Amino acid sequence: MCTSRLHQVVSAPTDGWVTVENAEGLLQRASLLAFEGRQPQVGDWLVVHSGYALRRVDSQEAASIVGDLRAASEAEH
Amino acid sequence: MARSHLFVRYAYPPNALGYCGPPDPKAMISASSRGASTGDLVSLARQFKGAWPYLELIAASSDIADPLDPRVVEAYWVGSSLLDNVPASSLLALVRQHPEARLRGGPRREDAVIAGGVAHHSFHVFAVYPWLRLLRSGRREPAITVLERCRIRWGQVESIDGDQVVVQSRPLGFDGHELVLLEARLEQARRRVDRAGLIEDLVPGDVVSLHWDWVCDRLAPEALANLQRFTARSLNAVNASAVQV
Numbered sequence: 111m112c113t114s115r116l117h118q119v120v121s122a123p124t125d126g127w128v129t130v131e132n133a134e135g136l137l138q139r140a141s142l143l144a145f146e147g148r149q150p151q152v153g154d155w156l157v158v159h160s161g162y163a164l165r166r167v168d169s170q171e172a173a174s175i176v177g178d179l180r181a182a183s184e185a186e187h
Numbered sequence: 188m189a190r191s192h193l194f195v196r197y198a199y200p201p202n203a204l205g206y207c208g209p210p211d212p213k214a215m216i217s218a219s220s221r222g223a224s225t226g227d228l229v230s231l232a233r234q235f236k237g238a239w240p241y242l243e244l245i246a247a248s249s250d251i252a253d254p255l256d257p258r259v260v261e262a263y264w265v266g267s268s269l270l271d272n273v274p275a276s277s278l279l280a281l282v283r284q285h286p287e288a289r290l291r292g293g294p295r296r297e298d299a300v301i302a303g304g305v306a307h308h309s310f311h312v313f314a315v316y317p318w319l320r321l322l323r324s325g326r327r328e329p330a331i332t333v334l335e336r337c338r339i340r341w342g343q344v345e346s347i348d349g350d351q352v353v354v355q356s357r358p359l360g361f362d363g364h365e366l367v368l369l370e371a372r373l374e375q376a377r378r379r380v381d382r383a384g385l386i387e388d389l390v391p392g393d394v395v396s397l398h399w400d401w402v403c404d405r406l407a408p409e410a411l412a413n414l415q416r417f418t419a420r421s422l423n424a425v426n427a428s429a430v431q432v
Binding site: 161164 | 201
């Protein structure tokens with residue numbers, strides 16, 4: 111049902127939560143309870159699933175994936 | 188709420204939580220209501236990037252034109268003989284091309300297909316999601332909770348109090364190696380919010396399906412048997428495959 115989605119961090123993490131923005135510009139909070147690696151920073155791209163941030167994706171890979179997602183979305187409409 | 192389209196009854200709970208689907212959950216309810224155009228619902232359903240490819244595959248495998256045909260939707264969420272029509276090679280191709288694939292590092296989900304996985308929601312939850320891999324790496328929470336809440340589970344209504352329902356159901360557990368179903372316990376679920384619900388006229392003793400914290404549907408005996416059978420098949424597939432999901 112759900113899929114992992116790429117989100118970009120828009121504000122510094124506080125109390126185990128981080129505010130992120132997806133490729134469509136939608137803001138949401140994600141829990142860091144399951145996060146692997148160092149604390150995310152503003153501008154980082156994260157894989158988020160079911161409300162939990164899981165891992166960081168480097169900016170080059172993120173740009174490629176976001177570009178593909180946007181192209182696929184435009185092709186559908 | 189009038190009786191919702193079957194897809195909406197199962198897709199609404201994670202959509203309302205913001206985990207998947209269109210940004211406004213009310214759009215799902217509106218599109219599902221009597222008089223709304225079918226095109227609206229199709230447009231919204233396509234935004235469920237996890238479920239939609241399975242609906243298309245199940246429909247195509249049974250020569251059903253509409254992926255939102257209730258027979259197709261029931262097969263994906265609950266399970267039915269339609270799943271037997273889906274070739275393993277097609278499921279394998281779906282898993283490899285699924286949007287989830289690009290965001291995962293070195294998965295071996297193909298093993299779970301080969302071990303008997305089917306195009307059922309439970310297979311997607313157990314084999315395609317990242318949570319079983321995290322569980323096996325020792326991160327019990329939130330992995331086991333997400334796996335439990337995201338699969339479609341079954342239970343029997345014990346009591347009803349306003350918008351809340353107490354249901355007896357068997358939770359998912361992890362014994363260190365395998366996913367298993369534990370002994371039944373009571374859990375609380377929603378049947379409606381602000382007088383809007385996915386299913387009306389529940390009574391104690393009803394057997395129901397649940398997704399996240401919602402009651403989705405009342406299950407007839409055959410549907411219950413299918414949900415149990417296909418959930419067990421998915422559990423067997425991921426347990427037997429030693430898949431590094």
